[in-house]
Amino acid sequence: MSTASDTAYEKIRHFLLAGGARPGDRITEEKLSEIAGVSRTPVREAVRRLERELLLMRTKTNRIMVPDWGQDEIDEMFTLRQMLEGHAAERAALRLSLEQIDDLARINAQLHEAVALAEPDIASFLDANRRFHEEVTEAAASPRLTQVLAMLVEQPVVLRTARGYSIEDLKQSARDHDELIAAFRARDPNWARAVMGSHLRRAFHVFAEAMSEQQLDCAAE
Amino acid sequence: MSTASDTAYEKIRHFLLAGGARPGDRITEEKLSEIAGVSRTPVREAVRRLERELLLMRTKTNRIMVPDWGQDEIDEMFTLRQMLEGHAAERAALRLSLEQIDDLARINAQLHEAVALAEPDIASFLDANRRFHEEVTEAAASPRLTQVLAMLVEQPVVLRTARGYSIEDLKQSARDHDELIAAFRARDPNWARAVMGSHLRRAFHVFAEAMSEQQLDCAAE
């Protein structure tokens, strides 16, 4: 589908992820409609969507603003994901068909490939990673859970720090997924939940470390 | 604040909760704008909001529709609330000031009053109940958590079955809150989480029972 509202969403999202505006900045609907190349009406819908995903916020007087993500908030986000995706993995373990599990294995093979190279293909890694998690969430067969997780899985956070990840971190992620697949094959919801939990929690710590280094870099400049 | 978009939200919400449309029905934006008494533009914003809260859904071709809540979905909703509000209670136990705890006690006193009457005051009960849970959620000091819970706490579900609750069920709810307050005073996050968990899980079972009786009633007609 290619409604103006969707393209506005995509373009503004891209603009934000590319760092087109600093945290704390205020942006007008008009500027955004220039960026998106459509009128303000669909832009407003896109903004609401981005607000829901917490990529945009509003001031007390309803001005649009780019939020700044503190360490605490990111911690909390990963904690919520850990709970909810852990729950999703648990349910998925009881519901995934053998075909779907094979499919997950196929996706994860791409993930392994992307990091096996001398120069890891970050974009490909992130894409496969996203698809993997989405398929697990989908298999949980809980529309509300899916919707809630969509709010929390912030690509910006992932993307902004992907370069900070070491190759070993990425390989470990792929191995986590392998273990998750093993848990699915064993039909062991408890195992699945535990693996998903540690997977996400480690991701947070890798992220936090990369974050603090990045801040040091900034300070050095 | 009284923007047209907000009044539209309120009126449409009221319309839906009052049972103005049956699950599965499709409603046009125009009908909704008649109900709300404003033009389609703010109605569309209100619809997006109601969609987010799952009071409305869309068909595959973007028609607006009233969702029907199956037993499974309601189970899942309560399960998610149990996880998330349990987490909120845990955090709240570490953060609530003594004044805030006193405030919770005051709110819960109203709750006790509402059910102490010969003819319990359901509206007053629900209002106090909502404020109690909101204050706990707020005290968790996690904007994301607050936002996610706002999606899940469906007044319609609560409201539709409030009449099915026995006086004893309502009194038990108030007692649960008492115990939660005790956990807060003891600064015991683990206790708080456990109490919140059982509180919500019992609420689900009471609800499920009321639901099945209601279905029997329907079948009898």
Added chain:
DNA sequence: AGCGCACTTATTGTATACAATTTGCTCTCG
């Protein structure tokens, strides 16, 4: 100089007209 009040500008909110899409109907052909 500092403070507050009117006034100008900028920004968001709403209505309306029109375009694009979907739905449902009818009429024809097999």
Added chain:
DNA sequence: CGAGAGCAAATTGTATACAATAAGTGCGCT
């Protein structure tokens, strides 16, 4: 009689103009 193409009506999506509200600006007053 049923299936399908094509048209008409209904419905959602978008742009634009205007209204309401918030932010900024400069003036006069003390």
